[in-house]
Amino acid sequence: MKLSRYGLAALAASAIAVTGLVVISRDATPPRVDHPRAAAQPPGSDGQPDRSWVSSTSKATAIEKRALAAYAGAAMRVEKDNPECRLAWNTLAGIAAAESNHGAFGGAKIGKDGVSRPAIIGVPLDGSAGLHAIHDTDGGKLDGDKTWDRAVGPFQFIPATWNRWGIDADGDGEKNPQSIEDAALAAGRYLCHSGGDLGESRGWSDAVLTYNQSVAYAMKVARTATDYADAI
Numbered sequence: 001m002k003l004s005r006y007g008l009a010a011l012a013a014s015a016i017a018v019t020g021l022v023v024i025s026r027d028a029t030p031p032r033v034d035h036p037r038a039a040a041q042p043p044g045s046d047g048q049p050d051r052s053w054v055s056s057t058s059k060a061t062a063i064e065k066r067a068l069a070a071y072a073g074a075a076m077r078v079e080k081d082n083p084e085c086r087l088a089w090n091t092l093a094g095i096a097a098a099e100s101n102h103g104a105f106g107g108a109k110i111g112k113d114g115v116s117r118p119a120i121i122g123v124p125l126d127g128s129a130g131l132h133a134i135h136d137t138d139g140g141k142l143d144g145d146k147t148w149d150r151a152v153g154p155f156q157f158i159p160a161t162w163n164r165w166g167i168d169a170d171g172d173g174e175k176n177p178q179s180i181e182d183a184a185l186a187a188g189r190y191l192c193h194s195g196g197d198l199g200e201s202r203g204w205s206d207a208v209l210t211y212n213q214s215v216a217y218a219m220k221v222a223r224t225a226t227d228y229a230d231a232i
Helices: 051-061 065-081 089-100 159-165 180-195 201-211 215-231
Strands: none
Touching (some): 051 065, 089 180, 089 201, 159 180, 201 215
């Protein structure tokens, strides 16, 4: 779960959202945001979308191919492991657009290995205006900060949440939050755990509002995800 100063990279380039912070009271009913139109899962096999689909959909949505393939591949793998979740790739794309401009925040680029460079690292969670205070939990291993935690990677996980949900999706032997494949699958698993059935508005809202406690954020993600679905 997460909380940021603004929640949207598009609204404030200086404040990337922070995945992994519990901010919603279990005694309160979170607001509901209508879920986006779910884009159909792409053709493909073994968690890999068809290359021709990636190429044509990349052109239609203006999402870089490696990032798009990561979202689609993650949704395909989640569908196989947890079909009741009904996670669509365009929800992952909508979140990644808000969090890091698809792994390109601050001039970063996704390399041939799927890793964003330079590393995408958020502001220190030091309790300043709009931020919770989260003291270092990883010895600076993931975020380079031994005093405060910072959100990391294209999906902006805080280290403690990455330590629980991180996964080696690209098969390189490392769970790397800067890897678009690793981060997309970790985010998909986290969303399904948080929301249950993302094919209906209550589950989708619960998942995304747990990811970031901001109705404006959830609405923006829903609009962006629907735009991607409408583009193809």
